[in-house]
Amino acid sequence: MNPFWATCLILSSLLEGTRGRVLYPLPSKEHKHKQPLQTSRPYNIAHRGSNGEIPEETTDAYKRAIEEGADFIETDILATKDGELICFHDVTLDDTTDIANHTEFSDRKRTYQVQGFNVTGFFVGKVRQRYPFRDQQYNGKFSIITFEEYIAIALDANRVVGIYPEIKNPVFINQHVKWPNGERFEDKFIELLQKYGYGGAYMSAKWLKKPVFIQSFAPTSLIYISNKMDSPKILLIDDFSMATQDTNQSYWEITSDSYFEYIREYVVGIGPWKDTIVPPLNNYLTAPSDLVYRAHAHNLQVHPYTYRNENSFLHFDFRQDPYEEYEYWIKTIGVDGLFTDFTGSLHRYQKCASGILR
Numbered sequence: 001m002n003p004f005w006a007t008c009l010i011l012s013s014l015l016e017g018t019r020g021r022v023l024y025p026l027p028s029k030e031h032k033h034k035q036p037l038q039t040s041r042p043y044n045i046a047h048r049g050s051n052g053e054i055p056e057e058t059t060d061a062y063k064r065a066i067e068e069g070a071d072f073i074e075t076d077i078l079a080t081k082d083g084e085l086i087c088f089h090d091v092t093l094d095d096t097t098d099i100a101n102h103t104e105f106s107d108r109k110r111t112y113q114v115q116g117f118n119v120t121g122f123f124v125g126k127v128r129q130r131y132p133f134r135d136q137q138y139n140g141k142f143s144i145i146t147f148e149e150y151i152a153i154a155l156d157a158n159r160v161v162g163i164y165p166e167i168k169n170p171v172f173i174n175q176h177v178k179w180p181n182g183e184r185f186e187d188k189f190i191e192l193l194q195k196y197g198y199g200g201a202y203m204s205a206k207w208l209k210k211p212v213f214i215q216s217f218a219p220t221s222l223i224y225i226s227n228k229m230d231s232p233k234i235l236l237i238d239d240f241s242m243a244t245q246d247t248n249q250s251y252w253e254i255t256s257d258s259y260f261e262y263i264r265e266y267v268v269g270i271g272p273w274k275d276t277i278v279p280p281l282n283n284y285l286t287a288p289s290d291l292v293y294r295a296h297a298h299n300l301q302v303h304p305y306t307y308r309n310e311n312s313f314l315h316f317d318f319r320q321d322p323y324e325e326y327e328y329w330i331k332t333i334g335v336d337g338l339f340t341d342f343t344g345s346l347h348r349y350q351k352c353a354s355g356i357l358r
Contacts, residue, residue: 024059024149027156027196035159037211038071039203041354042330043337044346045164046070047306048089052341053135055127057087058142062153069347072162072213074339075150078169079177079185085147085192089168133310147189151196155210162211163198165189166236170221171246186224193229202232202268213303215271218246219254219263226266234303235263237272251276255291260298269301269336277304277333285317292333304329305339307346323349 049061050068062073076089128139147165154161173185193199193212200206215234216222222233238244240251253259255272278288292302307329308314309322318324322342326349329335340346 024145024152025156026148026152034157037160037162037208039208041350042335043071043162043303044069044343044350045072045074045303045337045339046343047074047339047341048076049073050341050343051130052309054138055129055142057089057145057150058127059145059149059153060138060142062150065343066153066157066161068344069351070161070343072164072211072337073150073154074164074166074215075147076166076168077147077189079173079188081177083177083179083188085188087145087147087150131310133312147192148196151192155196160209160211162213164213164215164234165193166215167218167221167225168216169245170216170218184224186221187228190225190229193231199229199231201230207231213268217244219244219249219266220246223266232268233266234269234271234301235267236305237270237276239273240276255294257294257298260295260300264298264300267300269303270295271303271305271339274304274307274329277302280315283316285315288333292335296334301336303337303339304335307338307340307342309342309345323352326350327353 046062046065046068048056049058050065050070051057051061054061054064057075065073075087077085078088079085126140127142127144129136150165151163154163167186167189170185177185179185179188193214196210198210198212200209212231213234214222214225214229214231215236217236217238219235222235226233235254237251237254243250244254249259254263255270272291276289277291278285280286295302307322307325311320314320314322314325318328322345326338326346329338330353338346
């Protein structure tokens with residue numbers, strides 16, 4: 001399915017009358033001898049690609065991230081109404097596509113309940129930059145890509161680049177998309193990963209050849225996947241006020257020692273919002289919590305999100321210097337990976353810190 005607007009999100013039916021686009025070529029043969037994944041320093045996780053520079057979750061955002069040194073390229077996986085898996089973050093198209101310019105679709109605005117909230121918007125368009133203060137020159141130039149295209153981008157790299165897909169809003173997807181034979185969103189997700197040879201426990205020879213972390217805010221999805229696939233999984237953790245979308249558990253419940261002891265049977269780490277680890281007050285950092293210490297005590301990695309270069313996202317402690325922020329989180333807090341919108345900045349910092357660059 002290759003519509004001009006690149007596959008519509010969940011509950012729209014925009015396929016009629018659309019025209020195909022050229023897909024990113026799926027891998028036919030892979031490089032046999034690749035530089036291995038680096039495992040000696042915290043992982044540089046390209047959050048939706050190098051989306052500080054190029055609109056998020058597009059082919060060029062991922063290719064730029066690989067050029068800039070990403071260890072993993074990260075994405076959000078949603079499904080179209082007919083079950084195609086695509087790379088897109090929001091359940092509506094309003095914030096990051098040009099759907100508002102297509103008046104022919106104005107009658108397709110809908111309201112649905114997502115994670116307990118009524119969401120109104122367009123459920124396709126060319127992708128644009130999410131934030132107005134970022135480079136706008138690429139708006140309208142790139143399409144939404146499929147999960148398979150995203151995998152192909154990683155496999156086509158001339159070194160080993162891991163993938164870090166999030167199974168997005170699985171409760172919502174499973175309510176509205178019906179696959180044959182009683183399958184679930186998670187089953188289709190697993191099928192595509194296995195189709196391209198992903199699998200293996202963390203740091204196994206198989207995993208190191210094609211590294212993957214599977215992430216979700218929904219614990220039951222991760223547990224379901226664990227029973228079908230041994231790839232490492234990361235439990236994402238939202239803000240203090242947000243309960244889990246599937247089990248309705250509070251932040252405090254899922255970050256307790258008893259829960260860590262339970263969930264470690266299914267996941268290798270957690271992905272918390274960084275401001276829950278070191279809460280800010282008036283844009284200054286306060287004392288760090290013991291979350292990282294306790295996670296490590298349960299042999300869980302910690303991959304916080306999201307690191308961004310702009311002053312509007314940097315706390316005053318870092319004096320408008322993203323390198324100081326990376327230094328603090330890696331050397332003082334001791335995290336194991338960082339989700340960043342600016343892959344190149346984190347890579348350059350790590351090279352400088354290791355003495356490769358002066």
